[in-house]
Amino acid sequence: MxxxxxxxxxPDQVxxxxxxxxVSDKTGIVDLARQLHEKGIRLVSxxxxxxxLSEAGLPVDDVSELTGFPEVMDGRVKTLHPGVHGGLLAIRDDAEHVEAMTKHGITGIDLAVINLYPFEEVRAKGEDYPTTVENIDIGGPAMIRASAKNHAYVTILTDPADYGVLVEELASGTTSFAFRRTMAAKAYARTAAYDTAISSWFAEVLDTPMPRHRTIGGVLKEEMRYGENPHQKAAFYVTGENRPGVATATLLQGKQLSYNNINDTDAAFELVAEFPADQGPACAIIKHANPCGVATGSTLLEAYSRxxxxxxxxxxxxIIALNQTLDAATAEEIVKLFTEVIIAPEVSDEAKAIIARKVNLRLLVTGALPDPRVPGLTAKTVAGGLLVQTRDNGMVEDLELKVVTKRAPSAQELIDMKFAxxxxxxxxxxxVxxxxxxxxxxxxxxxxxxxxxxxxxxxxxxxAAKTLGLPKPLTIGSAVASEAFLPFADGLLSAVAAGATAVIQPxxxxxxxxxxxxxxxxxxxMVFTGMRHFRH
Structure with missing residues (x-):
């Protein structure tokens, strides 16, 4: 009910x-507190x-002066008290609420500046179970939610980036309803994302990838000019997954990445990561999330050229993705072709200077390759729902291949099969x-x-053979891979007609x-893998 x-x-102005x-993140908190004090606002912390704040010389009351109760249990219990939550939740224009505040000595709290224990950071570092649990904030989310619910009278700030906006808002000593409501919306989004991180961690710990309730949280990294098409709005959110890639990369130069750039760059980097750097240079070139070409080589330049x-x-x-440090020779060749994005684990100073000639060319550095074997989740929205699945981390190297034909593949054919x-x-x-x-x-x-x-x-x-001036296509003597089974013999016969001598399929x-x-x-x-890789 x-x-x-x-x-x-x-009220409008409060x-x-x-x-x-x-606050756990104390960025800017002393400066903010000083400006609040200068406006005659009482500080409680x-x-x-x-x-x-005390060490900065600011007059600040301890929260125990509101509660009449000391912090206990290593600080686990300090704000969970009517003296705090009554001050946050009281409706100032409700006579019964005012009477209760007076009767119980509750002071109204008009502004709450709160951020949370760094659970997401602790989780990303892979700390042990007790440490991770200890960094689950309880009092913080409770105060944030109470303040946000009572935004008719209370202003809640959860992001240091909003401190400057708050100071401007307080020029006359008051905050507007529009400002308080906006901050309340941000606050609920913050606690939702925080709880999502905690529930996702528990799902991992308990090996329950599909729990009864599933939420996905993210932090806005940037708003984009548009989505897949100019009439669509779009933004890029980062989830905090500790996985090298476009979300964690540093943009060294070039224009803002578009929605399509990010989608394609992610596809390119995940593909090139199938080829570990210690096994030799590799390059993947992607267009509309599909590879135009993938190759290895004795050098990165050779891999790119192939x-x-x-x-x-x-x-x-x-989009060009590389599995090793981009060097000058490869960069010199890449800039001859119009390219939207280059992504690599590292870039040499010489290569940076060469890429800089193309001011609009985006250059991303990740610091490492993602591990294709590491499990994770992918998600896609559908009307009224969310499709969630574990990441396709199946590797052909880990499969037991079954030779099903009279002729077994040669050593080179087997290498080509696995590559394909x-x-x-x-x-x-x-x-195919x-x-x-x-x-x-x-x-x-x-x-x-x-x-x-x-x-x-x-x-x-x-x-491609005509472009390269070759007398015949390179499919002659090649291996062909199908990511799902061949339902009829016609596909296989067409591959044979193209010159393929070996086939790998699930x-x-x-x-x-x-x-x-x-x-x-x-x-x-022909060999069977027993594993398919549908990708829609």
């Missing part, structure tokens, strides 16, 4: 006489905040990838029919026997 309101109208300051050769036309205006399957995992379904000697030589993506993906990839390979079709028979008749090798 809903709680009835007395429908007392909220005079601030008493401020409660209790707790624990470490009280100490910081990736570009797969489909240099589509690579125009794409690694890439196919990051291609939109239906996905031809690879040879550590290089993609044809990619078919996002088709409704798998046989069309096979054919499109072969056509791309023929076009298997599991009702017509596997038919496809295997076609492979045997063509004299090619």
């Amino acid at each position: 809903a709680v009835a309101s007395k429908k007392i109208p909220a 005079t601030v006489r008493t401020a409660l300051l209790s 707790t624990g470490g905040t009280h100490k910081a 990736a570009l050769a797969c489909d240099s036309t589509s690579a125009f205006g794409g 399957f690694r890439v196919a995992k990051h291609v939109k379904s239906n996905a 990838v031809y690879a040879k000697n550590g290089q993609t030589v044809g990619i078919g993506a996002g088709q409704m029919s798998r046989v069309d993906s096979v054919r499109i990839a072969a056509i791309k390979a023929e076009e 298997g599991g079709s009702m017509r596997d026997d038919e496809v295997i028979a076609a492979a045997d008749e063509a004299g090619i090798a």
